[in-house]
Amino acid sequence: MGKTYKIAVIGGDGTGPEVMVEGVKVVKVAAEKFGFQCEFQDYDFGGERYKRTGEVLPDGAVEEMKKYDAIYLGAIGHPDVAPGILEKGILLALRFALDQYINLRPVKLFPGVDTPLKNKGPEHIDFVVVRENTEGLYTGTGGVLKKGTPDEVAIQTSVNTRKGVERCIRYAFNVARKRKKHNTLGLCGKTNVLTYAFNLWERAFHEIGQKDYPDIKREYYHVDATCMWMVKNPEWFDVIVTDNMFGDIITDLGAMIQGGMGIAAGGNINPEGVSMFEPIGGSAPKYTGMGVINPLACICAGQMMLETLGEEKAGAAIERAVMKATKEKIKNLGAGRMGYSTSQVGDLITQFVADGV
Numbered sequence: 173m174g175k176t177y178k179i180a181v182i183g184g185d186g187t188g189p190e191v192m193v194e195g196v197k198v199v200k201v202a203a204e205k206f207g208f209q210c211e212f213q214d215y216d217f218g219g220e221r222y223k224r225t226g227e228v229l230p231d232g233a234v235e236e237m238k239k240y241d242a243i244y245l246g247a248i249g250h251p252d253v254a255p256g257i258l259e260k261g262i263l264l265a266l267r268f269a270l271d272q273y274i275n276l277r278p279v280k281l282f283p284g285v286d287t288p289l290k291n292k293g294p295e296h297i298d299f300v301v302v303r304e305n306t307e308g309l310y311t312g313t314g315g316v317l318k319k320g321t322p323d324e325v326a327i328q329t330s331v332n333t334r335k336g337v338e339r340c341i342r343y344a345f346n347v348a349r350k351r352k353k354h355n356t357l358g359l360c361g362k363t364n365v366l367t368y369a370f371n372l373w374e375r376a377f378h379e380i381g382q383k384d385y386p387d388i389k390r391e392y393y394h395v396d397a398t399c400m401w402m403v404k405n406p407e408w409f410d411v412i413v414t415d416n417m418f419g420d421i422i423t424d425l426g427a428m429i430q431g432g433m434g435i436a437a438g439g440n441i442n443p444e445g446v447s448m449f450e451p452i453g454g455s456a457p458k459y460t461g462m463g464v465i466n467p468l469a470c471i472c473a474g475q476m477m478l479e480t481l482g483e484e485k486a487g488a489a490i491e492r493a494v495m496k497a498t499k500e501k502i503k504n505l506g507a508g509r510m511g512y513s514t515s516q517v518g519d520l521i522t523q524f525v526a527d528g529v
């Protein structure tokens with residue numbers, strides 16, 4: 173008997189719980205096939221619970237999450253709840269409290285998937301963004317003065333610590349080393365304007381690279397140019413490391429060039445602790461309960477979860493199954509346009525994993 177992993181499942185809001193049913197289904201079959209077990213425990217954190225109880229994360233929730241090997245998250249965001257409350261109270265709160273300092277986002281175009289980029293195919297779009305996940309503009313550092321008056325002042329500060337930057341950069345170098353694509357790590361920043369923050373990033377980047385990763389080539393790109401090249405020459409990229417805010421923005425661009433929110437997954441990773449995996453698309457509330465939303469992104473998040481837990485063969489098997497599905501079966505990834513229901517897509521992937529494609 174292989175290992176048993178304890179996994180906390182937060183279906184969350186809107187279509188989150190629907191895609192999560194399919195993700196759990198696929199992970200279970202992969203576990204069976206590769207000789208390990210996953211025990212799932214559901215949590216009802218999200219907009220409905222907040223509306224009922226006024227609470228985002230209940231007392232003790234963070235401590236409880238620490239008992240798990242991983243967290244599998246559907247989506248957070250509810251149309252009746254003001255923007256920011258659930259995102260900050262649940263998603264960001266867990267990222268920060270569990271010190272998930274890496275946001276890992278593969279940008280990979282699977283065979284058969286449409287990209288809006290002309291003349292680009294899977295051979296061109298295959299890179300990874302390593303986004304810092306606990307600092308930068310996301311710490312809530314700042315304040316407001318004279319709110320609501322013509323003299324209002326709003327200050328929101330980007331926090332960059334040597335420790336935070338360094339651990340993120342080291343993680344990214346390791347990703348580049350493991351991928352063996354171009355053996356290149358690119359720092360994405362804005363050294364020409366954000367001269368304090370990205371000067372720290374740049375020095376750390378070159379010092380660490382020179383000393384500990386001489387085999388990895390170092391490149392630097394301004395964030396605006398990164399956006400340009402992601403569209404024009406995505407094949408140039410291997411691994412990109414960047415801060416929280418820039419990472420947030422460029423990974424949505426990345427999601428679009430890999431075929432959209434139906435396929436894009438991410439991991440909030442604490443390499444020494446509990447990590448959390450999610451489709452990055454959001455709760456898509458207008459499709460709730462219709463069975464038309466695409467679960468592939470959630471399934472790919474499950475793949476990342478298994479890989480991070482060390483079950484790399486099971487993860488690879490899920491990826492092969494998803495690739496076979498996009499190549500041969502699911503021609504349109506959009507909600508309601510797949511030609512399959514949410515659960516039929518889950519069944520298809522489950523079958524492919526079981527068959528060992």
Ligand code: IPM
Binds near residue numbers: 260264452
């Ligand atoms: C993401 C999301 C979140 C972020 C939001 C929902 C707070 O956009 O995971 O990229 O900005 O990090």
Ligand code: MN
Binds near residue numbers: 420421424
């Ligand atoms: Mn985002």
